[in-house]
Amino acid sequence: MTFNIIKIYSIRFKLIASLIVVSLLIGLISILVGGNLLYKSVLEEANNRIRQDLNVARVIYDERAYSVCLALEVAAASGTEFKNGALTYEQEPLLAGLVNELVNMLQLDFAGITDLHGRVIVKYGYTSAKNSSPPETTNPFVLSVLKNNNKIAGTSVMEHNKLLEENPLLVNRADIKDVTITQKNASSSDALSTQHRTALTIGSAVPIIYEGETAGVIYGGFLINKETEIVDKIGETVFKNEIYKKRNVGTATIFYNNLRIATSVKDSSGKRALGTFASDEVTSRVLKQGEMWTNRAKVLDDWYITAYEPITDIMGKRVGMLYVGVLEAKYLDLRTKAIAIFSGITLTGVVIAIILGWLFTGRIMSPVSHLIRASAEISQGNLSPDIGAISKDDIGQLQEKFLLMTQALQEREKRQKAESEIRLIQSEKQASIGKLAAGVAHEINNPLTAVLTFTHMILRRKDLDCEVRSDLETVATQTERVRNIVKSLLDFSRQTEISTEPTDVNQLIEKSVKLMENQALIKGVNLIFKSDKNLPLFLLDRNQCTSVFINMIINALDATSSGGKIKIETQGCTINNNNGVEIEISDTGSGILPENIGKIFDPFFTTKEVGAGTGLGLSVSAGIIQRHGGTIKVHSKLNIGTTFTIWIPHKLLNDFIKSDNSKEVLI
Amino acid sequence: MKVLVVDDDLIVIKSCCKVLEAEGIEIESANTVELGEALLLNKAFDLMLTDIKMPGQDGFEMIKCAKQIRPDMPILMMTGYLTSDTISNIRRLGVKNYISKPFTPEELIKSVKTALNSFT
Numbered sequence: 001m002t003f004n005i006i007k008i009y010s011i012r013f014k015l016i017a018s019l020i021v022v023s024l025l026i027g028l029i030s031i032l033v034g035g036n037l038l039y040k041s042v043l044e045e046a047n048n049r050i051r052q053d054l055n056v057a058r059v060i061y062d063e064r065a066y067s068v069c070l071a072l073e074v075a076a077a078s079g080t081e082f083k084n085g086a087l088t089y090e091q092e093p094l095l096a097g098l099v100n101e102l103v104n105m106l107q108l109d110f111a112g113i114t115d116l117h118g119r120v121i122v123k124y125g126y127t128s129a130k131n132s133s134p135p136e137t138t139n140p141f142v143l144s145v146l147k148n149n150n151k152i153a154g155t156s157v158m159e160h161n162k163l164l165e166e167n168p169l170l171v172n173r174a175d176i177k178d179v180t181i182t183q184k185n186a187s188s189s190d191a192l193s194t195q196h197r198t199a200l201t202i203g204s205a206v207p208i209i210y211e212g213e214t215a216g217v218i219y220g221g222f223l224i225n226k227e228t229e230i231v232d233k234i235g236e237t238v239f240k241n242e243i244y245k246k247r248n249v250g251t252a253t254i255f256y257n258n259l260r261i262a263t264s265v266k267d268s269s270g271k272r273a274l275g276t277f278a279s280d281e282v283t284s285r286v287l288k289q290g291e292m293w294t295n296r297a298k299v300l301d302d303w304y305i306t307a308y309e310p311i312t313d314i315m316g317k318r319v320g321m322l323y324v325g326v327l328e329a330k331y332l333d334l335r336t337k338a339i340a341i342f343s344g345i346t347l348t349g350v351v352i353a354i355i356l357g358w359l360f361t362g363r364i365m366s367p368v369s370h371l372i373r374a375s376a377e378i379s380q381g382n383l384s385p386d387i388g389a390i391s392k393d394d395i396g397q398l399q400e401k402f403l404l405m406t407q408a409l410q411e412r413e414k415r416q417k418a419e420s421e422i423r424l425i426q427s428e429k430q431a432s433i434g435k436l437a438a439g440v441a442h443e444i445n446n447p448l449t450a451v452l453t454f455t456h457m458i459l460r461r462k463d464l465d466c467e468v469r470s471d472l473e474t475v476a477t478q479t480e481r482v483r484n485i486v487k488s489l490l491d492f493s494r495q496t497e498i499s500t501e502p503t504d505v506n507q508l509i510e511k512s513v514k515l516m517e518n519q520a521l522i523k524g525v526n527l528i529f530k531s532d533k534n535l536p537l538f539l540l541d542r543n544q545c546t547s548v549f550i551n552m553i554i555n556a557l558d559a560t561s562s563g564g565k566i567k568i569e570t571q572g573c574t575i576n577n578n579n580g581v582e583i584e585i586s587d588t589g590s591g592i593l594p595e596n597i598g599k600i601f602d603p604f605f606t607t608k609e610v611g612a613g614t615g616l617g618l619s620v621s622a623g624i625i626q627r628h629g630g631t632i633k634v635h636s637k638l639n640i641g642t643t644f645t646i647w648i649p650h651k652l653l654n655d656f657i658k659s660d661n662s663k664e665v666l667i
Numbered sequence: 668m669k670v671l672v673v674d675d676d677l678i679v680i681k682s683c684c685k686v687l688e689a690e691g692i693e694i695e696s697a698n699t700v701e702l703g704e705a706l707l708l709n710k711a712f713d714l715m716l717t718d719i720k721m722p723g724q725d726g727f728e729m730i731k732c733a734k735q736i737r738p739d740m741p742i743l744m745m746t747g748y749l750t751s752d753t754i755s756n757i758r759r760l761g762v763k764n765y766i767s768k769p770f771t772p773e774e775l776i777k778s779v780k781t782a783l784n785s786f787t
Contacts, residue, residue, distance in 0.1 A: 445747030
């Protein structure tokens with residue numbers, strides 16, 4: 001048996017499937033809702049963080065300018081070189097040392113000292129011809145100090161010519177290779193636009209005060225172009241140089257306008273991604289409208305959660321942008337991780353659902369499986385199968401009903417067994433009587449032949465005395481009676497076989513009824529035959545069946561007094577799934593005594609007067625009907641009447657017709 | 668007219684003699700098949716009456732034997748226990764006349780006449 005195997009329509013499968021569906025549904029919703037919520041909050045958190053990071057970056061950026069400013073202030077205030085009043089060109093050698101010292105200390109890209117009119121006295125890395133009059137500086141920091149008579153620190157733009165003037169060496173450093181134009185042209189510096197040749201600088205200028213009077217200006221600063229210190233310091237301070245999947249998690253960039261001039265963003269070959277532009281949206285929002293901008297953005301090939309803010313120069317003009325960004329992949333992976341965990345939980349749920357479903361259905365289905373096994377056993381003939389313990393739930397009711405059913409089946413089988421036992425006894429009785437009759441008959445018939453012969457031969461004589469003749473005639477008559485009894489016995493023992501032909505039952509009965517009509521008329525009994533016209537042909541032994549019908553009618557006639565009624569009725573009838581015909585012979589006669597009902601089919605049982613019947617008629621009739629596969633039953637009520645019910649099964653005619661289709665079908 | 672009666676029961680032979688001799692028929696009898704056979708070989712008979720159930724060789728053997736010795740002689744079978752099997756068996760041996768024991772003299776005479784006529 002394969003009850004435990006999951007079949008697609010089994011309750012176990014259905015239950016487990018629904019549990020799986022439920023857990024999958026819950027899991028999927030968790031993944032979608034939870035994963036997104038988590039992602040959103042993480043993203044928000046990342047946006048917040050990036051804003052803070054940007055602030056820190058700004059501080060680092062500004063700190064550069066302030067540190068220069070501080071150093072310059074210290075130099076201006078404490079330098080012994082400035083104790084001679086207004087600075088003049090003649091003091092250049094002395095001051096050059098100071099400038100060099102400052103440059104070395106602060107790693108400045110440019111530095112210098114001018115007189116109070118802005119004429120350059122010392123410029124780092126630049127030795128002017130001593131004869132020529134000193135040039136007026138174009139340095140924006142110095143100009144600002146001269147204009148406002150106050151120290152300045154911050155960002156400023158220095159165009160190509162200004163750089164050239166400040167220090168020709170700076171020009172090359174400022175040039176940003178334009179990655180948007182072709183490689184061939186890129187080698188030529190002429191191809192660079194003004195923007196690419198302009199530098200963003202951080203610097204400071206401080207007035208040199210001597211006895212309350214401005215004696216000159218000292219200045220210094222860095223080029224931001226191609227500068228790595230600020231951006232790397234931001235990376236180091238803010239992002240701790242965290243590496244995620246071989247990429248820096250945090251990046252920082254400084255833009256001149258929208259051009260990347262210093263950055264820690266590296267391209268695929270590991271080179272800093274200078275010379276590229278920020279997107280139009282960022283440019284318009286940050287540079288033009290002066291807003292802070294936070295969002296996810298694609299930088300080169302990767303997505304970053306980014307923050308931009310404008311860089312304002314010392315004149316208050318927006319000249320560039322400061323950018324920090326964290327790799328989105330880190331946060332995306334967080335979501336992926338969350339989804340993986342949720343999926344894991346869902347999967348665990350499914351597994352638990354399967355296990356629970358299996359155990360649960362096991363509990364529910366155990367009594368049902370028992371019932372299924374029990375049904376199988378019943379179909380194989382075991383009418384008292386084990387159906388297991390009666391459960392307390394709804395299935396318990398089913399089990400109880402099932403138990404009732406098996407009990408009913410057992411009772412029915414018992415009844416059928418008893419009936420068939422009775423039938424067996426009946427046929428055994430007939431067989432033994434038949435044997436006896438055959439043996440006896442042969443032995444009796446020879447002496448009977450002699451008695452009959454000699455009696456008749458004596459009766460032929462004419463000289464017999466009247467009394468002797470009369471006595472002899474009695475002997476002859478009684479011998480005839482003996483002969484008839486023996487003949488009945490032999491008839492009874494002979495009925496071992498039937499030879500059947502397709503027969504119209506109604507016609508056969510009609511014939512028997514016609515034979516008996518006269519006797520019924522004489523006795524004043526109404527003999528009625530009511531036939532079912534829709535009967536098929538039956539395979540019957542016509543002679544034997546006729547004798548059954550006639551025997552039945554004779555019995556009915558004997559039992560029924562004048563004015564009574566005998567009714568014969570045929571009707572199609574199905575017993576135990578077998579089609580057949582039911583022949584009912586009912587009379588309004590005296591009925592059968594209840595104590596005799598069980599004996600009427602016994603051979604030699606008769607209630608008729610001595611000599612009126614052999615007591616074999618019903619026994620023989622029952623034998624004939626049984627040999628046709630049929631049954632005969634009696635139902636009787638004293639003084640009301642008796643009904644004999646004969647049932648004969650309908651056997652398939654096909655085989656018979658095939659083998660013997662030449663025979664006439666109707667009688 | 669000469670008739671051979673074969674039966675193991677002498678009272679049957681005697682009864683047959685009583686009836687048939689009264690009709691002017693000469694009777695020879697045998698109580699075994701062997702004796703019947705010997706008689707058939709030595710004498711001519713117009714008819715043979717034979718029982719079926721006999722100890723030793725039975726009536727069917729007797730019929731077979733008679734059919735060999737005298738194929739043209741009519742045979743009348745008599746039996747105290749007539750069954751359809753018996754009838755079909757004697758038919759197969761070429762005998763169609765039979766009479767059930769017990770019988771009255773009239774019935775015997777009628778059967779004998781029928782058997783004789785069926786062969787003339």
